[in-house]
Amino acid sequence: MSTLTSNYLAPTGREEAWRFTPLARVGGLLDASTDLASVNSIKLSKSYADVKLSHKSAADLPAISASDDLATIRAREFLKEVTHIEIAANSSISEPVVLERTNLTGAAQASRTLISCGVNSHSTIILQNTGDAILADEIEFDLAPGSNLTFISLQEWGAKAVHLGRQHAVISKDATFNSIVVTVGGSLVRLLPTVEYSGPGSSADLQGLYFATDGQHLEHRLHVDHNVPNAKSRVNYKGALAGDKAHTVWIGDVYIRANAEGTDTYELNRNLLLSDGARADSVPNLEIETGEIVGAGHASTTGRFDDEQLFYLSSRGIPAEVARRLVIRGFFAEIIGKIKSEDIENRLMERIDSELAKVGA
Amino acid sequence: MSTLDIKGLQVSVATENGFTEILRGVDLTIKSGETHAIMGPNGSGKSTLAYSIAGHPKYTITGGSVTLDGVDVLAMSVDERAKAGLFLAMQYPVEVPGVSVTNFLRTAATAIRGEAPKVRTWVGEVKEAMAALHMDTNFAERSVNEGFSGGEKKRHEILQLELLKPKFAILDETDSGLDVDALRIVSEGVNRVKANSDLGIMLITHYTRILRYIKPDFVHVFAAGKIVEEGGPELADKLEEKGYAEYTTA
Numbered sequence A: 001m002s003t004l005t006s007n008y009l010a011p012t013g014r015e016e017a018w019r020f021t022p023l024a025r026v027g028g029l030l031d032a033s034t035d036l037a038s039v040n041s042i043k044l045s046k047s048y049a050d051v052k053l054s055h056k057s058a059a060d061l062p063a064i065s066a067s068d069d070l071a072t073i074r075a076r077e078f079l080k081e082v083t084h085i086e087i088a089a090n091s092s093i094s095e096p097v098v099l100e101r102t103n104l105t106g107a108a109q110a111s112r113t114l115i116s117c118g119v120n121s122h123s124t125i126i127l128q129n130t131g132d133a134i135l136a137d138e139i140e141f142d143l144a145p146g147s148n149l150t151f152i153s154l155q156e157w158g159a160k161a162v163h164l165g166r167q168h169a170v171i172s173k174d175a176t177f178n179s180i181v182v183t184v185g186g187s188l189v190r191l192l193p194t195v196e197y198s199g200p201g202s203s204a205d206l207q208g209l210y211f212a213t214d215g216q217h218l219e220h221r222l223h224v225d226h227n228v229p230n231a232k233s234r235v236n237y238k239g240a241l242a243g244d245k246a247h248t249v250w251i252g253d254v255y256i257r258a259n260a261e262g263t264d265t266y267e268l269n270r271n272l273l274l275s276d277g278a279r280a281d282s283v284p285n286l287e288i289e290t291g292e293i294v295g296a297g298h299a300s301t302t303g304r305f306d307d308e309q310l311f312y313l314s315s316r317g318i319p320a321e322v323a324r325r326l327v328i329r330g331f332f333a334e335i336i337g338k339i340k341s342e343d344i345e346n347r348l349m350e351r352i353d354s355e356l357a358k359v360g361a
Numbered sequence B: 001m002s003t004l005d006i007k008g009l010q011v012s013v014a015t016e017n018g019f020t021e022i023l024r025g026v027d028l029t030i031k032s033g034e035t036h037a038i039m040g041p042n043g044s045g046k047s048t049l050a051y052s053i054a055g056h057p058k059y060t061i062t063g064g065s066v067t068l069d070g071v072d073v074l075a076m077s078v079d080e081r082a083k084a085g086l087f088l089a090m091q092y093p094v095e096v097p098g099v100s101v102t103n104f105l106r107t108a109a110t111a112i113r114g115e116a117p118k119v120r121t122w123v124g125e126v127k128e129a130m131a132a133l134h135m136d137t138n139f140a141e142r143s144v145n146e147g148f149s150g151g152e153k154k155r156h157e158i159l160q161l162e163l164l165k166p167k168f169a170i171l172d173e174t175d176s177g178l179d180v181d182a183l184r185i186v187s188e189g190v191n192r193v194k195a196n197s198d199l200g201i202m203l204i205t206h207y208t209r210i211l212r213y214i215k216p217d218f219v220h221v222f223a224a225g226k227i228v229e230e231g232g233p234e235l236a237d238k239l240e241e242k243g244y245a246e247y248t249t250a
């Protein structure tokens, strides 16, 4: 029993932040009687020029942002070491930097990573999450002025994986953060893609795709804190659900603070229900404390499969199951196309196709 | 030589107040190479006839039969009907976001032909057909029907007709929403397919305009869910002059 968490109160499920999550399935990550093992869980798939990965003591590299997320708080308490990835200032990295998970045991673990993008650097990072981890995971992004990062987080976890994650970007003046979150694997994934700004002219583009089948719980809780003037954000998440008790949750919190004049924001979530018994929760939330903005909007739709599309394709000889696959691929194409990798696109679509076939949707 | 035979076809749709009968016994036989114009006022059930033959799930067949060379079409799934040689150019083609025209056409051709078309000849075939319909090559990369103008949607329907080479085509108000140039281009496309393949055509229209470009062998007047008068091309001239009044007030 850890002394660190002696006054820790595990969530009951009545808290706003946990009301959708099946707490019985979080594998001890939130359980005060379970210690989390500190792990350096991210490695480079190979070496890249202008990219440095090092391990530092958690005390020497404290978190750059505050969080009230219980999984994050617990992870921070148990961490001994953190992983630091640095993109050199003024570098432009031509190929995507591929990160892989390592050292995951299947016991309850905690990991924290800081990704620092140097001034005016330009890079794309792809994180591949595979295997059956039980992980409380925090990744912070420190974007120096003028930097541009595209971060692609692929949750291709195994069927037993539990992933409670926070991916928080602090975006400074004239920096751009593009995030593409793809969640197709895992038993329970609860991800918090969140951003705050530290200078004007900064911009965030948060795109996401999730696909849940039988019994999977995939939850994405976005939070955009417009805490500086003249920053921009776009959020676009699309989800599809098939099979019994597939459950997805999308929360989109956007705050425009009183000082955030000139804010330009729009968030969108669309869900496609492919079978009965699946449930998609979608809660957009926009809070505006100043009227001096460029624009703010949100939209959320949850619909069933469009039979007219299916009829149109079938009337051209395309068998119903091929037509369904085409329509689902089409639904996701907008997000998947942004990854700009044919290999990843094919791998994801094949996984989605095979899982669709399994649940007979 | 093929025959599409429609006998005593009765069709209903589900509404809030139960089933409403729309087709009240349609009899029509079309042979390869023949063009039959179906002309009738709005709401007379022309699209219902077209959709019922194609197998749209919204329509319930309550009586009669549709056979293609003696084989029961109504027992087939939607894609089987297309594979058997039926094609419906829709009045309102459906948008399919994220599915490119290229991918769609190739998937459809693969399904209809039973094997994937050879890449080299296929690309040329599509290009040629698009050029003949005055379609810009950038159409190939756009999503199916998404953001297409009315005229572009109709050209895209006829492009599919050219590539899928059915035995029978049902053209549901292909002329509506087309300007004179587009009407000519689309009509030439239909005539080209017919010249090359002995296509049988059911040409559904409200106006006689398209019949100047696509010459019907037979004209059928459609009103209140059935054929009420039949004749040759001269019947269209009478409709041009007098309209549908005598059929709807009766």
Ligand SMILES: Nc1ncnc2c1ncn2[C@@H]1O[C@H](COP(=O)(O)OP(=O)(O)O)[C@@H](O)[C@H]1O
Residues within 6 Å of the ligand: B013, B014, B015, B020, B022, B040, B041, B042, B043, B044, B045, B046, B047, B048, B049, B058
């Ligand atoms: N899904 C439907 N529900 C209720 N009524 C319908 C439906 N589809 C068609 N109808 C009705 O059936 C009639 C025939 O429609 P339609 O076949 O579209 O005619 P046309 O193509 O000749 O204009 C119309 O009165 C129309 O309102």
Ligand SMILES: [Mg+2]
Residues within 6 Å of the ligand: B046, B047, B048, B091, B172, B173
């Ligand atoms: Mg109609």
